[in-house]
Amino acid sequence: MNILMIGSECTPFIKTGGLADVLGSLPQALQAEGEEVRIVLPKYENISDDWKGQMYHLDELTVQMGWRNQYAGVEYIEYNGVPVYFIDNEYYFKRSNLYGYDDEAERFVFFNRAVMEMVRKLDWKPDILHCHDWQTGLIPVFLHTHYREDPAFEDMKTVFTIHNLKYQGIFASSVLHDLMDLDERMMTPDGLEFFGDINFMKGALNFVDHITTVSETYANEIQTPYYGENLDGVLRSKSDRLSGIVNGIDDKAYNPMADDSIAFPYRSSLLKKCQNKMWLQERLELPVRKDVPMIGIVSRLVEQKGFDLVARIIDEILSTEDIQLVILGTGEYDYEQMFQWAQSKYPTKLSANIMFSEPLSRQVYAASDMFLMPSRFEPCGIGQLIALRYLAAPIVRETGGLVDTVKPFHEKTGEGNGFTFTNYNAHDMLFTLRRAIEFYHDKDTWKKLIKNITKSQFPWKYSARRYVEVYQSTFE
Known part of the structure; x- marks a missing residue:
């Protein structure tokens, strides 16, 4: 299968947490199993000049954001045999930090729409759009709304991985029309509505084909009120398509026998x-x-x-x-x-x-x-x-x-x-x-x-x- 991994960070390019480690290692492990995997990320200012210097300008896109259009460049690099795309827009991503801005909703609505436009124009068609955490939660929503009748997306499936349910992407309901070009039909429990606001992650859970999270026990825990962060009811209703898959680690990168950082290499001594x-x-x-x-x-x-x-x-x-x-x-x-x-x-x-x-x-x-x-x-x-x-x-x-x-x-x-x-x-x-x-x-x-x-x-x-x-x- 052709799998497109969509995330907001990935080692070795940019990292704030464990999500980056997953996107940095899982694609290579999937390719070793015979799948063809590619990755798409935002092109942040914090990505080192060494990586930016290796990027190839692949394409330019027009991304509709409510009543206006925005530019998106597509940059390309290959890392350890895995093609990686970067969505470029300096207004949204040329900033000192990855997250934490007042226009966070707009930044990641843009990223999600830009990914969909990129997929539409690629000469490579994914079978699976594998989305990671709330920053990519609108991909399954857009696939079932704006792109539902587009032949470029025919038979395409989605998988959404919850890395931490605590962070969901909750924003004012005005975002729905102003940025997403969606109407009030999405302001329902089966859409994006969340206590009067909208919730990117809830949208993904309602529209995705399969949900995964990063351990079996956590998959069970998040279906309870204590761990469920007010989404436990939604997750219980989707339990037949919810799987827990424990993360691995890159056993070559983390190898005490070949770790240059430590003074005395060892295996079991x-x-x-x-x-x-x-x-x-x-x-x-x-x-x-x-x-x-x-x-x-x-x-x-x-x-x-x-x-x-x-x-x-x-x-x-x-x-x-x-x-x-x-x-x-x-x-x-x-x-x-x-x-x-x-x-x-x-x-x-x-x-x-x-x-x-x-x-x-x-x-x-x-x-x-x-x-x-x-x-x-x-x-x-x-x-x-x-x-x-x-x-x-x-x-x-x-x-x-x-x-x-x-x-x-x-x-x-x-x-x-x-x-x-x-x-x-x-x-x-x-x-x-x-x-x-x-x-x-x-x-x-x-x-x-x-x-x-x-x-x-x-x-x-x-x-x-x-x-x-x-x-x-x-x-x-």
């Missing part, structure tokens, strides 16, 4: 991993000790990631346990300050790196014995997958993709690849941390756990095969 820990301890000015368990955190410092739980127990665990805690990330001011305060109080036990550095993130994964990820909710999560790849035992809350990828270790059966807790409770997390620390000091038990971790990897090829099954189901 705990000795080499310990050398990475001692190297990082020296760099971060922590006491250089091979016997102390290091717990890593690489994350956005936001409430979703469970840092309110960490805040409640950080003083208790650092004052009572012989550990080192290494933090890397930025986010909400209160959490940044909390970690900096803890570092000032426990300078030999905590290193707070309030920044983001890709090389340092790899060094933290390689050095850490454990990796803490106590999320309130987590559609899939990539941190725990990278941690497993670098032989750091994940400590996670049982939610979303964390449930699907981390299985609790049982000392009697020897099964499991990490440590989990069920309730969103700080002292449940503290108990689980202490249990992990206790097992770390039992070297025979820890070796069993590491052996399990080496067997629980998540390359993209398995997920790609599930996506192929979804694509095929849309034609049945």
Whole structure:
């Protein structure tokens, strides 16, 4: 099949989160399964000049935006065998950030319409338009409205992937006519109406042929009021065409045996991993000790990631346990300050790196014995997958993709690849941390756990095969 991936970001061109990693890796895995895949993105100002210099100007489009027409250029590049198109319009995309502007609705209405016009003119016809998150949610809507009778789109199917239901693209109802050229018939529960506003993601859910999200557990969770963000009713009504497919990671890009960022390459050697820990301890000015368990955190410092739980127990665990805690990330001011305060109080036990550095993130994964990820909710999560790849035992809350990828270790059966807790409770997390620390000091038990971790990897090829099954189901 011919598959066109449509998204708002993609590695290595532009990234703010996990969506970019998916679009950067899944297309190559699908091509390895025999599908032909292409990608289309906005051409942002923040894309490096190195990439822009390689782009070829392919076409120019006229995009109707309500009562006016707008220009769209189409640029082209090929990356690792995957053709990538960029929609160019400096008024909408020549800005310092990807998101967060007052005209966000207009920017992404334009992008969606421009993609449809590009598809109409291409000499390559997709069988599947695979849309990712709210920024592409109008593609299925437009396919069933403005382009319904257009022969260029005959028999074309759509798939929509929810990466995080919390972000839906909710805007004033005036957008419906002013920008989309749609009438009041879309202001219904079966259209885009959402508490008097319009909702891009709801439009996609109502008109798409199949919905996917990024783990099986999250697919079930979002059909409940607690996780459903006021769309649980819509999702329950579409449950027969809703699938959860856990994300993979690029096992070539994340490979401790060939990672230039880390000091001592390794495959399964705990000795080499310990050398990475001692190297990082020296760099971060922590006491250089091979016997102390290091717990890593690489994350956005936001409430979703469970840092309110960490805040409640950080003083208790650092004052009572012989550990080192290494933090890397930025986010909400209160959490940044909390970690900096803890570092000032426990300078030999905590290193707070309030920044983001890709090389340092790899060094933290390689050095850490454990990796803490106590999320309130987590559609899939990539941190725990990278941690497993670098032989750091994940400590996670049982939610979303964390449930699907981390299985609790049982000392009697020897099964499991990490440590989990069920309730969103700080002292449940503290108990689980202490249990992990206790097992770390039992070297025979820890070796069993590491052996399990080496067997629980998540390359993209398995997920790609599930996506192929979804694509095929849309034609049945």
